[in-house]
Amino acid sequence: MFNYILRRLAYSIPILLGVNIITFVLFFMVNTPDDMARVHLGDKNVTEEQVEQWKHERGYDLPLFFNTDITETIFYQKSVPLFLFQFGNSDQGRNINHDISQRMWPSLALAVPTMIVGLLINISLALLLIFFRGTYLDTTGVVIAVMLMSISGMFYIIGGQFLMSKLWHLVPISGYAYSFDAWRFLILPIVIGVISGIGTGTRWYRSIFFEEINKDYVRTARAKGLSEFKVLFTHVLHNAMIPILTGVVVVIPTLFMGSLIMETFFAIPGLGSYTIDAIQAQDFAIVRSMVFLGSVLYIIGLILTDISYTWVDPRVRLS
Structure with missing residues (x-):
């Protein structure tokens, strides 16, 4: 197990390096350092001296790669510190590490309840449809899931804001409070996030359970006299x-990185x-840091998933 984790961590280094190179090349194919300077200076009559000063202050006056x-290249100075999680300052002068430490909590407060509640509801509905498979309830449930x-x-976002906030005045339409x-x-975006994912989640889990319900071990469990309810919640759920x-x-990654659309609409x-704000402002430092952080979280998630396989299925062994 330990050797497996070390190998996966070693594999992640070239992956992260490749992500950095692709992000770097794509960004500078669209924007040159001169373009970035003029955007941030925000002055139509900006002089070349001002552009050069802006680039020098932020390290964009160096060659890109070679x-x-x-x-003494932009790629080296902007990318190598990322592997030490030193994100530096944004092009607007803000400390990115400090911004991440402050903004991660609202993202977690929104994403974690949405994921947990949504997972429980989707799995429960999928098991219910499988329990009544072949009946009108199953057919109706699948049709509703496809409609959703x-x-x-x-x-869902616009409708929820109109009904819950503008029409009924139950919750604020947008904003946040650090208390x-x-x-x-958070209650409205969480509810909207759960409802908007019910259709996709229910159909996905129903297909998983439907594949398991016809396997030999399920027929064996039924032959032993187990009830359909116990077969579903004890055997099928475990093997799925x-x-x-x-x-x-x-x-x-979404748990930490947040929902781009939901957070933007609900401020x-x-x-x-x-x-999103960094993309609109063409702040390459923040965009690069967020892409790198998302890649790290995804790799960590893959490793944790592989490890968890050994807990739910003893036949899986990592070496």
Whole structure:
């Protein structure tokens, strides 16, 4: 197990390096340091001296990739510190590490309840449909799930804000509070996040359970006299944990990074809105840091998922 984790960590280094190179190349294919300087200076009559000064203060006056001294390149100075989680300052002068430490909590407060509640509801509904498979309830449930999948997430956001905030005045339409009152600002986006994912989640888990329900071990359990309820919740659910865990790992970066659309529409100061603002402001330092952080979290999620496989299925061994 320990050797396996070390190997996966070693594999992650070239992956992260590749992500950095791709992000770096794509960004500077669209924006040159001169373009970035003019955007941030925000003056149509900006002089070349001002542009050069802005670039020099932020280290953008160096060559991009190639130089006689590799350490004197933008790529080296902007990318190597990331592997030490030293994100430096944004192009606007803010400390990125401090911003992340502040903004991660609203993102977690929004994403964790949404994931947990959504997971429980989706699995429960999927098991219910499997329990009544082949009946009108199953058919109706699948049709409703497809209808929910077909509705854009923007509809849920705008409709929820209109009904709950503008029409009924139950919760604030947007904003956030760094106190116990934060729940008033989070309850609506959490509910919307759960409802908008019911269609996709229920159909996904139903397909997993439907595949398990026809296997030999299920027929053996029924032959031993176990009730259908116990077969589903004891055997089928347990043996379906591997694909469930695989689906959950995709959400792990979102737990920390936040929801880009949800945080933007509800003005929640999380890492999702932080990333959107950085893209709009063409702040390469923040964009690079967020992409790197998301890659690290995804790799960690994959490792944790592989390890958890050994807990839910003894047949899986990591060496």
